Amino acid sequence: SQQGEEDPQALSIQEGENATMNCSYKTSINNLQWYRQNSGRGLVHLILIRSNEREKHSGRLRVTLDTSKKSSSLLITASRAADTASYFCATEGYGGSQGNLIFGKGTKLSVKP
Amino acid sequence: ETGVTQSPTHLIKTRGQQVTLRCSSQSGHNTVSWYQQALGQGPQFIFQYYREEENGRGNFPPRFSGLQFPNYSSELNVNALELDDSALYLCASSLLGAYGYTFGSGTRLTVV
Numbered sequence: 001s002q003q004g005e006e007d008p009q010a011l012s013i014q015e016g017e018n019a020t021m022n023c024s025y026k027t028s029i030n031n032l033q034w035y036r037q038n039s040g041r042g043l044v045h046l047i048l049i050r051s052n053e054r055e056k057h058s059g060r061l062r063v064t065l066d067t068s069k070k071s072s073s074l075l076i077t078a079s080r081a082a083d084t085a086s087y088f089c090a091t092e093g094y095g096g097s098q099g100n101l102i103f104g105k106g107t108k109l110s111v112k113p
Numbered sequence: 114e115t116g117v118t119q120s121p122t123h124l125i126k127t128r129g130q131q132v133t134l135r136c137s138s139q140s141g142h143n144t145v146s147w148y149q150q151a152l153g154q155g156p157q158f159i160f161q162y163y164r165e166e167e168n169g170r171g172n173f174p175p176r177f178s179g180l181q182f183p184n185y186s187s188e189l190n191v192n193a194l195e196l197d198d199s200a201l202y203l204c205a206s207s208l209l210g211a212y213g214y215t216f217g218s219g220t221r222l223t224v225v
Binding site for chain 1 (some may be wrong): 144
């Protein structure tokens with residue numbers, strides 16, 4: 001079953017604009033990760049934020065985590081056509097749940113040149 | 114360092130047949146996990162292997178089974194294939210206790 005729910009399901013923007021994707025989840029987590037997937041191929045790990053962190057940056061990516069609201073957001077600044085892909089959030093629990101990433105259905109991002 | 118490699122990239126099987134998918138973990142990683150991704154959905158956890166033993170399983174029937182070898186490579190076996198098994202199968206490796214997973218490019222299985 002899916003734990004995360006990304007919002008929106010699809011997003012279309014112009015090159016240079018910022019893209020924001022949101023993720024909500026249901027149970028307590030150890031960490032939350034964001035992945036990118038191009039054309040139904042493998043997943044590329046983008047960024048991981050731990051449950052005791054509130055914000056993290058990596059290049060043009062900014063991730064926030066609000067554990068009280070069980071939500072996260074991914075911001076891609078100054079988007080490029082090459083950012084066109086599906087983006088998934090995935091949560092990982094503690095102990096026996098480690099290794100079991102629970103993914104949402106993803107946000108399909110289209111960046112137009 | 115090498116990434117995660119999966120083979121084959123595409124496969125077509127007939128309902129009722131058996132299939133074996135293969136995965137080579139990233140160097141230095143000791144766990145491997147398998148995921149099934151149906152079209153338009155997020156990946157779903159099948160199981161994880163650590164030290165050649167199953168270390169967690171998702172909601173998949175016993176006809177989904179796996180192996181991990183001493184060199185940390187892995188196989189996913191699916192018996193009695195059903196049409197709904199058509200999906201992209203992803204393998205991910207990691208170092209137990211560390212953060213982050215490296216995914217392979219997947220095997221697209223079509224059951225007809």
